[in-house]
Amino acid sequence: MLKIENLHVSVGDKPILKGINLEIKAGEIHAIMGPNGSGKSTLSHVLSGKSGYEITQGSVTYQAKDLTEMAPEIRAREGIFLAFQYPVEIPGVSNIYLLKAALNAIRKHHGQPEVDAMDFLTLVKHKVKLLEMDEKFLYRAVNEGFSGGEKKRNEILQMAILEPKLCILDETDSGLDIDALKVVADGVNSLRSPDRSFVMITHYQRLLDYIKPDFVHVLAHGQIVKSGGPELALELEEKGYSWVEGNQPGVAA
Amino acid sequence: MALESNSRYVAEYPALAPELPGQNLPWLQQLRKVGLSKFSATGFPTPREEEWRYTNVSAIEKKLFAPVLDFVSIQPDLQAIDPSWLKEHQLEESWSVVLVNGHFSAELSVLDDLPDGVKVVSMAAALMALPDWLQPYLGQAVQPGEHGFVAFNSAWFTDGVFIHVPTKQVLAKPIQILNIATQADVLATTRNVVVVDCSTETTLIETFVAATDDAYLSTSVTEVFAGENATLTHYKLQAESDKAFHFGGTYVKQAQYARFTHHNFAFGGLLARCDIHTDLGQASECDLNGLYLGVKRQHLDNHTRINHLKPHAISREMYKGVLDDRARGVFQGRVIVAEDAQKTDSQMNNRNLLLSNDAEADTKPQLEIYADDVKCGHGVTVGQLDEKSIFYLQSRCIDEETARNMLTFAFANEMVDKIKIKSLHDKVLEQVLFRFPQEGVEKEWL
Incomplete structure (x- = not known):
């Protein structure tokens, strides 16, 4: 589904990612862990097409297409979804409006007609219930005045409705209390399927108790310094990031 | 002369x-x-x-x-x-x-x-x-x-x-x-x-x-x-x-x-x-809202003056401007708090969105306070659409132009949504849609 090869990314003159290699197959869940400043969020931004990042080397292939050539909205319509670390507040645009606009943009992209108004409402209400949200949220402005937990839940709601193929969760656990974390994790787990993949970017192991990854990668100084199974996350939690950071040769402390 | x-x-x-x-x-x-x-x-x-x-x-x-x-x-x-x-x-x-x-x-x-x-x-x-x-x-x-x-x-x-x-x-x-x-x-x-x-x-x-x-x-x-x-x-x-x-x-x-x-x-x-x-007057309240939409060579000037003459009054003010082409918008907001107007609570805001390099917004909030126990604030912004919001919408499948139109409309619509009378709300909304690019703003979804 997604293949990242020798990816180097700079912001201005500063190299952030220094040769990332990662392959994600359909149905897999990959967790990317790493200390602050390791390049985790840069990776999620580059995958979703945010401007301001220069790819100096390497390639990103998504479903056999060069992802780097696609505008952010095309990536989204092709099935890439980024759940933001800090979801943006958009006063004046209601949640339900955005959901409808997004869903219809995907349908149009695939040559399908606009969604039927009644079907849409039924779908949205079903998903809202699944995420234990109040229906009133639909009619409120996107993320405006939402608590941290509500914002994250709202991201997962969008994900549940847009049914992407590759979900990138950027620090989705940050700012969540344990109850909200469970709801969000249940929402994500309910979306697991053989043809949908997840990339979970996280600082802590906590989220991985609720969403079990197939693979764990540790990012440090812009490179993946260690990969393994779920047990790697536990080991990290125990030993701290200095353990893997120290593993990496040739990087000044 | x-x-x-x-x-x-x-x-x-x-x-x-x-x-x-x-x-x-x-x-x-x-x-x-x-x-x-x-x-x-x-x-x-x-x-x-x-x-x-x-x-x-x-x-x-x-x-x-x-x-x-x-x-x-x-x-x-x-x-x-x-x-x-x-x-x-x-x-x-x-x-x-x-x-x-x-x-x-x-x-x-x-x-x-x-x-x-x-x-x-x-x-x-x-x-x-x-x-x-x-x-x-x-x-x-x-x-x-x-x-x-x-x-x-x-x-x-x-x-x-x-x-x-x-x-x-x-x-x-x-x-x-x-x-x-x-x-x-x-x-x-x-x-x-x-x-x-x-x-x-x-x-x-x-x-x-x-x-x-x-x-x-x-x-x-x-x-x-x-x-x-x-x-x-x-x-x-x-x-x-x-x-x-x-x-x-x-x-x-x-x-x-x-x-x-x-x-x-x-x-x-x-x-x-x-x-x-x-x-x-004493313990009275005023709430002033404004939306000015300028296109072509329009010049739209709004001048407000709130005179806090007596104690305990509350004033709120929010004016928004959207200016395109060579349009010019002006906001002058004066709040005067008299010596006798203790416990005044006043907040004034003016936000301007410039859609073209030739558009202009002039904003001048003025606070004149002669009392010593008051809570007064003001905030003013003149700017363009927020790039973070545009990217957020793009990441939700919306193309950039539509995202810009949606955000522009949303900026203005916040003021329209304050209208409590349905028939007037619809008329004002129509005016807003008429004056700005509608591409990407689907009225029937609102």
Whole structure:
């Protein structure tokens, strides 16, 4: 589904990612862990097409297409979804409006007609219930005045409705209390399927108790310094990031 | 130095005066005289005056406008109004007073079933039949010498509306004052007095529209007197023609505990200026909202003044501007807190969105505080669309242009959404959609 090869990314003159290699197959869940400043969020931004990042080397292939050539909205319509670390507040645009606009943009992209108004409402209400949200949220402005937990839940709601193929969760656990974390994790787990993949970017192991990854990668100084199974996350939690950071040769402390 | 058209107006005034209403009322003659002499001396305001520093009205002085003098000569204009067009602008479920080129039209107005004691009367008729009702109010909320437009309006007004809502009356429907201009080069000069007594609830809607694409000059001054514990919600929809010149002033006196909410939608006109000034009594509240949308070469100036005269009053203000092409928007907001106005709570905000490099926003919040125990704040922004928001929408499948349109619309729509009357909300929304690119904004999804 997604293949990242020798990816180097700079912001201005500063190299952030220094040769990332990662392959994600359909149905897999990959967790990317790493200390602050390791390049985790840069990776999620580059995958979703945010401007301001220069790819100096390497390639990103998504479903056999060069992802780097696609505008952010095309990536989204092709099935890439980024759940933001800090979801943006958009006063004046209601949640339900955005959901409808997004869903219809995907349908149009695939040559399908606009969604039927009644079907849409039924779908949205079903998903809202699944995420234990109040229906009133639909009619409120996107993320405006939402608590941290509500914002994250709202991201997962969008994900549940847009049914992407590759979900990138950027620090989705940050700012969540344990109850909200469970709801969000249940929402994500309910979306697991053989043809949908997840990339979970996280600082802590906590989220991985609720969403079990197939693979764990540790990012440090812009490179993946260690990969393994779920047990790697536990080991990290125990030993701290200095353990893997120290593993990496040739990087000044 | 008065320009030629100004001196023509003054020179023609003696011939015109006998046609203006209230000739037999010495107090009104005095008011008109003060207005005339101020206007003779200074003409319309110039940018040399501090409160007009961003607005040059000399374009008005290069043209010569003419008043429609009497009710008889308005008849052909009334005939020319297409009923279906009128229906678009006249609010259903309201009492509607229609003023055409500065004159009341009984035929077009809808004033059936007003509750007992509620007066909605044309100014000309009220000056004939109810002069004693008007004398304590007319010219009391704003001095004729305030500036050139108020002076001009005081001397030249041909008609308007007198509204009186007696104590404890709660009006079930809004009252709309629908101002229509139908002719090129017409001078529509109206004066309204609105008196809402103690513990009343009233909604007033002022609408300015045109059945012509041409230039004309519309000046309308409304004086509002809100009694103790009165609640008045006042909407103004200014949708004059693209070439029109508009001055609209609303001057309010709020008694203690009175609540005044104003929504100013400044959309039309080549050059439009709106004054909203209010004097706050003890523990009264005012909430001033504004949205100005400028395209092409429009110049839209909004001037607010909130006078905290007594303790414990609350004022809130939020003005938003969206400016495209070569349009210029002006916001001047003055909050004055008198020495006696302790425990004042005041918050003023102005946000401007510039959609083109040639658009301009001038914003000047002013706080003058003479009391020492108050909570006052203000915030001002002038900027472009937030790139983070655009990326967020793009990551949700929305292309960049649509995202920009959605965010622009959303910025404006926040003010439209404050409208509590469905039919008015829909009309204002239509105006917003009409004035800005709609690509990507699906009305039926809203």
